[in-house]
Amino acid sequence: MVATLELGNGGERHNGTVESELAVLRGWSWPYTVVHGAHDGPRTTVTAGIHGCEYVSIYAAMRLARELDPAEVMGQVVVVPVVNLPSYWERTAFVGPYDGKNLNRLFPGKSTGTFSEALAYFAFNTFILPNDAYIDLHGGDLVEDLAPFAGYLPGTDPAVEERSRAMADAFGLSYIISRFAGASAPTGLTFTAAAERGVASVLAEAGGCGQLTLDDVELLVAGTRRALTVAGNLAGDPTPPQPSRHLDQSEHVAAGCDGFWICDVQAGDHVSEGQELGRILGIAGELRDTVTAQRDGVITVRTTSAAVKKGGMLFSLGS
Template sequence: MPRPSFEIGTVRVRPGSEKSVTLPITRLVTGADVDLPIRVVHGKHDGPVVWVDAAIHGDEAVGVEVIRQVLAGLDPKTLRGTLIAIPIVNVLGFMTGSRYLPDRRDLNRSFPGSPRGSLAARIAHLMMEQVVAKCSVGIDLHTGSDRRSNLPQVRADLEDPETRRLAAAFASPVMLHAPLRDGSLRSAARERGAKVLLYEAGEAWRMDEWAIGAGVLGVRRVLAALGMTDPVAEDEPAPSTACHRSGWVRSRGTGMIHLDVELGRHVEKGERLGGLFDSFGKRVRLVHADRDGIVIGRTEAPVVNRGDAVVHIAEVTEVTEVTGPAEG
């Protein structure tokens, strides 16, 4: 018996086909409509329904390219299950390169939203009702913010066995156990019963190829681990480093910063990470690691003030092998 068509908005997508869908968000002062762009790949064969989204923050471009490349490699005639791709959630912010919506609200603090609330609440509600409610798994793609760059990493509930299996399958250099934040998509989706991975990599408003490549491979590996596609043809990926705690080293002074550590570097407590200098080149302060761990984020700002976050260090818990498809 063939799969039924997949319904989203007012559109029906036949099994073994894919279709672009637009869901209305708002109307501009010019009278032009603003829609949420979605691509549905409805596989010919039964399987899970999964979403992948990017640009919830409008200055995060890496995930948009990740989704483009993932979609280019999918064939609905061989796909087992359904993939819903939302490459740009914060459409208005993305058009101007702004992290936030025009009213300065953070969309990722507005879930689950409301059909009659603020613009952010309405977009959040639309995502929840038309996308999340139909899915069992989601992958939320992000980058660093505020002139920070992030090592490719998956943030998830590592205490949930299935979520941890999928995080390990993604095989990013680090998987970090991250508490849920009120108002986030991950928190609201969890309340609906979905398993969610949040991918962080690269810097805002940049197309970091290393972050894009790791994200494309990671999403493909998760789809394979869910049994939706065949395993990714590649050399055996390095296992993820599991971390359960992390923290930012903050500047103890003000000055021009020169960091000596790159993303992915393992450091020890007390190790020198860099230094602060005045405008004449005189060193005014050193920056030291406050814990053992791996550098998963760093500032890219040339000037820092006292108290600013400069290096993000995750404490290593264990190294986890890459996992394959679930049995059964």
């Protein structure tokens, strides 16, 4: 039930498509590119479009697929620009259109599950697991404003953790997050599931709000190239122009009630304990909740949508 990718010949770029035998995924075909190096080396996969509206990450992956030169690559670099094809075509933020589930909460997936659960299973076993290293590019969803960051999972096999952290450092984004905290902290992410299975893995995120911001694309393209030197697919120095600031945690702060969210801060803002960060109004315009910072920190991600539901993320506070 697991598809195998055609890798093409050494020294060539191979473009292919792959389909799944899982009944719920029939009719879909995933484009991918293998930049197959002339020299032996490790296999690394770069995915994007796990969230289908994160255009910065998708374009960064497209550029890497076309710009990496097989003559400079050792081993194989596999690029999958859009994993969540239904979310891409239907422009659904965070969740897939068929079952309302967030693909990046479902890894390593379930072969007998709903569309998104089966897609996680297919993507995990076809794209993510058969690798020495794995890079997942994200770009802030339609209603997300964020400070560029990389993430990795600590506490895995020490060699996997060290390589994952080195890839995160190589991206040179503003922040590195190694622990998501809070009641609505995410689980079942691509890179955490992969690292738990022994694949050195990193998440890199830049962009947001449905915009194709080319400076952010450049951040992800350049960062991925440096991460590929850590992975052993490219020669060169992985040191980024600016080092990232490591955060001990980033806490997802959830809405305490349904309503209309008025946020007073931007992604990247530093805030102080007790500072008012915004208000939630009822639909009649009445004040329902005032949201204050529980500690000093930096806003790593902010929900830009005014419409919020109880339990939905308002922002993530890094410290």
